Amino acid sequence: MAEADHVERYSVVIVGGGAGGLSVAARLRRQNPGLTIAVIDPSSTHAYQPAWTLVGAGVMTTAQTLRQEGGLIPPRVTWLREGVHSFQPDEHSVTLESGKVVGYHRLVVCPGIQLNWGQIPGLKETLGRNGVTSNYDRDSAAYTWECVRHLGQGTAIFTQPPMPIKCAGAPQKAVYLSSDYWRREGVLHHINVHFCMAGDALFGVPYFVPTLQKTMDYYGVNVHQKENLIAVDGEKKEATFQRVGTDETVVRSFDMLHVVPPQSAPDFVKNSVLANENGWLDVDPQTLRHKKYDTIFGLGDVIGTSNAKTAAAARDQAPIVAENVLNSLAGKPLSGHYDGYGACPLTVAYGRVVLAEFLYGGKVAPSFPYDQRKPSRFAWFLKTEVFPRLYWYGMLKGIDPKIKHKVLNRS
Numbered sequence: 001m002a003e004a005d006h007v008e009r010y011s012v013v014i015v016g017g018g019a020g021g022l023s024v025a026a027r028l029r030r031q032n033p034g035l036t037i038a039v040i041d042p043s044s045t046h047a048y049q050p051a052w053t054l055v056g057a058g059v060m061t062t063a064q065t066l067r068q069e070g071g072l073i074p075p076r077v078t079w080l081r082e083g084v085h086s087f088q089p090d091e092h093s094v095t096l097e098s099g100k101v102v103g104y105h106r107l108v109v110c111p112g113i114q115l116n117w118g119q120i121p122g123l124k125e126t127l128g129r130n131g132v133t134s135n136y137d138r139d140s141a142a143y144t145w146e147c148v149r150h151l152g153q154g155t156a157i158f159t160q161p162p163m164p165i166k167c168a169g170a171p172q173k174a175v176y177l178s179s180d181y182w183r184r185e186g187v188l189h190h191i192n193v194h195f196c197m198a199g200d201a202l203f204g205v206p207y208f209v210p211t212l213q214k215t216m217d218y219y220g221v222n223v224h225q226k227e228n229l230i231a232v233d234g235e236k237k238e239a240t241f242q243r244v245g246t247d248e249t250v251v252r253s254f255d256m257l258h259v260v261p262p263q264s265a266p267d268f269v270k271n272s273v274l275a276n277e278n279g280w281l282d283v284d285p286q287t288l289r290h291k292k293y294d295t296i297f298g299l300g301d302v303i304g305t306s307n308a309k310t311a312a313a314a315r316d317q318a319p320i321v322a323e324n325v326l327n328s329l330a331g332k333p334l335s336g337h338y339d340g341y342g343a344c345p346l347t348v349a350y351g352r353v354v355l356a357e358f359l360y361g362g363k364v365a366p367s368f369p370y371d372q373r374k375p376s377r378f379a380w381f382l383k384t385e386v387f388p389r390l391y392w393y394g395m396l397k398g399i400d401p402k403i404k405h406k407v408l409n410r411s
């Protein structure tokens with residue numbers, strides 16, 4: 001490798017200091033204190049996004065989900081506070097938005113997923129106003145709660161775009177918690193609740209679908225499959241949907257609209273040589289090493305593997321990426337193998353969660369010895385009390401314990 005004198009070079013460069021990036025940085029730092037490590041991330045605030053569902057339901061405040069990024073960067077890891085613009089894998093370097101070039105011996109790519117708000121005409125202009133909200137937006141999650149609390153009658157619409165999205169269960173979590181709030185307030189029968197989804201299955205793992213369908217029925221939610229949101233008129237309070245696979249459109253009036261935006265790999269990954277045909281980072285599903293460039297690894301929402309895009313998946317992937325980066329630096333075979341673990345705590349009511357855990361191929365893989373299709377108070381306790389702590393004090397410090405999951409022969 002030709003190393004130009006003017007290029008700052010690190011043993012490991014990590015693109016994205018979110019859930020996956022900080023976890024890998026902390027693990028590498030602990031396992032090999034001799035490495036020089038840089039995390040590149042323009043954002044000064046770090047969010048525990050899984051709790052935004054709870055912010056939208058009034059269980060937490062936005063402030064409780066946020067920390068200063070600077071305080072989370074592991075000791076003796078350099079934070080380069082700007083965005084990556086492009087990759088030069090043959091030169092073992094990345095170019096930042098300022099034009100600065102940063103070199104690496106190993107690169108870990110984990111800049112998350114891109115939320116394409118602009119793809120729905122009218123949405124950006126009205127988000128956070130006119131009853132239009134989203135738990136996927138840090139600044140709007142609290143507005144969801146405001147809309148829910150103030151709706152005593154009328155029509156509430158919740159949308160779900162085409163897959164893949166991060167936390168595929170989050171659009172329906174908002175439906176359940178809002179409906180449960182209205183039920184407890186005694187107004188649910190005055191509100192028409194609609195869940196309009198682009199897909200045709202409530203959840204990707206069939207094992208959990210009957211429970212979720214029962215929950216939708218219990219709240220009297222009108223589920224519309226193969227309906228994709230294509231435009232919003234905030235002033236008129238109208239949402240336009242296209243019936244998937246046809247030119248037919250349906251205009252629905254709303255008093256409250258909870259939108260989950262279409263999502264994709266970030267443009268700078270999509271437009272790079274590191275992307276697969278769909279734009280995602282092209283890594284091997286087991287080793288998480290790039291299929292073409294063997295000095296590059298990836299994890300989190302950006303990778304083009306078939307697991308669920310969740311923080312739970314990133315938590316399982318981080319030790320594997322750290323192990324394989326160290327193997328690779330030492331010239332050893334890659335010993336870390338990822339089984340596709342992902343988890344989705346479906347908040348079916350206040351105080352109750354269906355904890356869906358699964359592997360590649362939709363294999364059900366519970367961590368606890370009870371039927372996890374059953375709504376559970378224990379799993380609510382995990383979601384609201386244990387997981388946030390595990391994230392801040394375990395995962396981001398690189399010391400979270402490996403939780404064993406048992407594979408059921410069901411999918």
Ligand SMILES: Cc1cc2nc3c(=O)[nH]c(=O)nc-3n(C[C@H](O)[C@H](O)[C@H](O)COP(=O)(O)OP(=O)(O)OC[C@H]3O[C@@H](n4cnc5c(N)ncnc54)[C@H](O)[C@@H]3O)c2cc1C
Pocket residue numbers: 015016017018019020021040041042043048049050051052053082083084085110111112113135136166167170266268299300301302309310311312313314343344345
């Ligand atoms: C409403 C909601 C509910 C959710 N619920 C759950 C849940 O219950 N359970 C669960 O496990 N997961 C849940 N998730 C998903 C979870 O938050 C993500 O899967 C997880 O954060 C992915 O980690 P990541 O490191 O890939 O990306 P992120 O944590 O999003 O981090 C990406 C980082 O990359 C940085 N970045 C972006 N572009 C660049 C660039 N050009 N250069 C450098 N850095 C860049 C960003 O600033 C960011 O810090 C939820 C998400 C949402 C929005």
